Every structure is written in structure tokens, then in C-alpha cells.
Amino acid sequence: MKAVRIHEHGGVDKLRYEEVExxxxxxxxxxxxxxxxxxxxxxxxxxxxxxxxxxxxxxxxLGADGAGIVVEVGEQVNNVKRDDAVCLYPPTGCGRCxxxxxxxxxxxxxxxxxxxxxxxxxxxxxxxPAKNCFSIPPGLSFExxxxxxxxxxxxxxxxxxxxxxxxxxxxxxxxxxxxxxxxALQVAKHMGTHVMVTSSSDEKLEMAKNWGADHxxxxxxxxxxxxxxxxxxxxxxxxxxxxxxxxxxxxxxxxLTKGGRLVTCGATAGANPPTHIPRIFWNHLxxxxxxxGSREEFRQILNFMRTSQVRPIIDQLFPLKEVAQAHxxxxxxxxxxxxGLQI
Numbered sequence: 001m002k003a004v005r006i007h008e009h010g011g012v013d014k015l016r017y018e019e020v021e022x023x024x025x026x027x028x029x030x031x032x033x034x035x036x037x038x039x040x041x042x043x044x045x046x047x048x049x050x051x052x053x054x055x056x057x058x059x060x061x062l063g064a065d066g067a068g069i070v071v072e073v074g075e076q077v078n079n080v081k082r083d084d085a086v087c088l089y090p091p092t093g094c095g096r097c098x099x100x101x102x103x104x105x106x107x108x109x110x111x112x113x114x115x116x117x118x119x120x121x122x123x124x125x126x127x128x129p130a131k132n133c134f135s136i137p138p139g140l141s142f143e144x145x146x147x148x149x150x151x152x153x154x155x156x157x158x159x160x161x162x163x164x165x166x167x168x169x170x171x172x173x174x175x176x177x178x179x180x181x182x183x184a185l186q187v188a189k190h191m192g193t194h195v196m197v198t199s200s201s202d203e204k205l206e207m208a209k210n211w212g213a214d215h216x217x218x219x220x221x222x223x224x225x226x227x228x229x230x231x232x233x234x235x236x237x238x239x240x241x242x243x244x245x246x247x248x249x250x251x252x253x254x255x256l257t258k259g260g261r262l263v264t265c266g267a268t269a270g271a272n273p274p275t276h277i278p279r280i281f282w283n284h285l286x287x288x289x290x291x292x293g294s295r296e297e298f299r300q301i302l303n304f305m306r307t308s309q310v311r312p313i314i315d316q317l318f319p320l321k322e323v324a325q326a327h328x329x330x331x332x333x334x335x336x337x338x339x340g341l342q343i
Contacts, residue, residue, distance in 0.1 A: 003123035004323045005059040009050030012324040012331075020061070023119065023127035025074055031130045032072040033086060036142035038121040038320070038341040039065040040330050041150050041179060042268070047116060048327070054116055064090040064114045066121030067136060067145035068343075077130040086133040087145040088121070089153075089298050090114045106292040113292075121146070122323060124343055134298065137305040147312040147338035150292070151179040152301050155187050157293035158241065158263035160300070167192030169238040172228055172255055174248055176213070177204045177336045180265060182313045184241045185211055190308050193239075196231065198224050207336050211313065225251040236260060246270030253279055261286045313337030 003020040023032055044062045046052045067087045070080050080086060091113040093105025100108050114120045114128065136145040159165050171188045173181050176197035188195050189212040196215040197208045205216030215231055217224045228237055236257035242248060246269025252262055253276070262285065267273075279285070304310065315335040318326040320343050330339055 001124035002320065003061050004063075004320060005061050005122075006048055007059045009048065012048075012327045014048060015062075015324050015327065016059075017321040017323070020123065023125055025072055025127065027129075028074040028076040029130055030074045030127055031070050031077055031080060031133060032125055032127050033066070033068045033088070033133065034071045034125055035066045035068040035121055035123060035343045037067050037146035037343060038063045039143075039147045039150075039179075040326055040339040040341070041065065042266070042330065043150075044115060044120075045327060045331060052116070056116060061119040061121075061123050061126075062115045063120030063122040063341075064116075065146050065150050066114070066126060067142045068126075070133065071125070074130065079130055080133045084133070085136045085142075085145075087136050087140075087149055088114065088126075088128065089132040089134060089295060090150055091292050092118075092129050092132060103294050103296055106294060122320065122341065131295070134302060137302055139309070140305070140311065143314060143317060143340045143342065144312055147179075147314055147340055148183070148301070148305070149298070151183040151338070152187070152312065153293040153298055154180055154265050154291060155183040155241075156297050156301050156304075157290045158265060158288065159184060159187055159191070159239070161293070161297060162288035162290060163239045163261045163263050165191050165193055165239055168194070170194045170196070170232055170236075170257075171239045171241065172196045172198070172224075172237045172252070173213075173241045174198050174224075174244045174252065175268075176208045176216075177201070177333065178243075179335075179338045180243055181241065182211070182337045185213060186310050186313070187304075188239075189213075190304075190310055196228060196237065204336055219248075223251065224248075225254040228255040232257070239263065243267070244269045245273055247273065249273035250276065253285065256283065256285055258283045259285070261288060263288045263290070265289070265291055315339050317342050
């Protein structure tokens, strides 16, 4: 099969489109999926650069998100069958610890995920546990089905499970344009909240308004915490989605109303920002950190998509062999929504 692998860590020049041996079933609970589409995530870039702290065997196929057709099933598989169209739940745990036994293997100390400790989706075929395959919601293309799993799963856990957003609340989303931020915008708007977004790009702010954002703030031109206070009559917002960190962290906390919730799944601008702790306890703030989510939360997302008709925002599609161009676009922050790969 054709696949994109890295043989060493580094820049986009390390991505090699080449012939690779087809995966073979070795476990009775596994399946092989013929992939029709994959999608990029920032974790792909960090794995390519070797910045995650997770050792992977080289050469290695990147890619956490994918969708396609089941072509082989293990003897003990009963949740899917050959020719089923499926989207993929990326992580799986050891299957033995207390976290795995309570459907929380996304927290497992021995977590394996597509594109990290498991071979990923930048390929014509992928092998994975059958329990990680789910039917594609009606009406979604393979490209859309590949674009939503990782980011919508992360957003659902942040906004619905942890922050428990409610209709009428005010939500601030930092760095609109990325996959997580655009998914957060879609989920928050469908839940009936009032959404504000930030960006350094006026063009992205206008695009966000076209997708339902109520206000856009260019953080290069104004202090977004002050803007939020002005827009809410000095009250502040109920929820902040901050996966940026760095200098934005203190402003995110300053944007929250009393009893507000901050949710985060990343720190792209810096992982050790200063924090004014008294603001947290005097204002009864809650901070939730998360990555990914459970299979039950993934099922909730699938139901949400079936009933809401929400579709992931696709920025641009590239052929698999042009994955280096796709990585450049993601690294340069030019995207609005998800960058996909057609296989």
C-alpha cells in the first residue's frame, strides 16, 4: 500500500510518500479499514518533530483521524462487518487498569493512539481495535467523517461534560480558525450560547461570524479581556475555551464571571504562564483540563451530529502524496477548520 511515513524526526521534508507493507490481522478483536480520507491535527506536527515525549518506532505512519471501509475483521469482532463505512475513535488503552475497565482508557497510563504508538491514518489501510470503529452519521462524506473525531471528541468533553454549557450563557473561544476552536464554535452555538471569538486575523473573525460567532475580537488591536467585559456589561463570560496558554492565560481568567469555567486542551503559546491564584478562589473559578474523551462521549457526538445536522468545517483537501503542503498550511496557521487528506 501507499503511505506517508517519517524515518526520523524533523521538518516537512521528513514526510516520505512510499510503498509500505499492508497491515495484517494479528488479534481476533482487530479490523483492517481501507481508508478513504484522513485529517490533520497539531499532534501530527508534534509527533513529526519528536516533541511529544512519546517514543515511537521508526519508520512510522502519522495520522490520528480517518474514515473508510472495513475490509477485514477478526474472529471475535461483532460490532462491525466487512463493507461497513466507519469513522475512527483514535485512542485505546491497556484494557486492564481501572481506567480502562471504566471506559476511561483515554486516560490510561499506557495509552496508545493512532499516529502515536499505533500506526496512523496517512495510508491506504490501517489496523485498529474493532471497538474503535463507529458507523458514519448519515449524510457525512468520508472527508467530513475523518475531520471530526479528535477535535469534536475533545471539544465535547470540554464544553458538554466538564463545563456543562447551558443555553443563554456567554462563551469565549481563543484562536478561532483551528480545528478545536472551530468545532467549539459549532457546538457552543448549537447549544444556544452567545459566542465571542479571538484571532489576529480580521479575515478569520469575519469567517467566524459567518459560522455563527456573535462577536470577534482582534487581540493584536485590543485587550480581549477588556473587550469581553465591555461586551458583557462588566460581567464577563461563563466559559472560556483556551488552548493557547502563554500571555493569553491571565486574560482568559480575567474574562470569566464569578463561578466561570475555563477549559483547556493545549498550550500552543506557552505552557508555564503566570497565574494570579487569588482571582481563582475569590471568584470561585473552575479550570478543567482534558484531552480526547471516552467512547460514550464519542457516541454522544455521533448522536449530536445525526440530530443537529452539524458538519465539521473543512478548510482544504489535499491528495495523500501532497501531505507536506498540508502540514505547511497547518504550521503557518492559514487554515479555518480542518485540513483533510483524500486517499
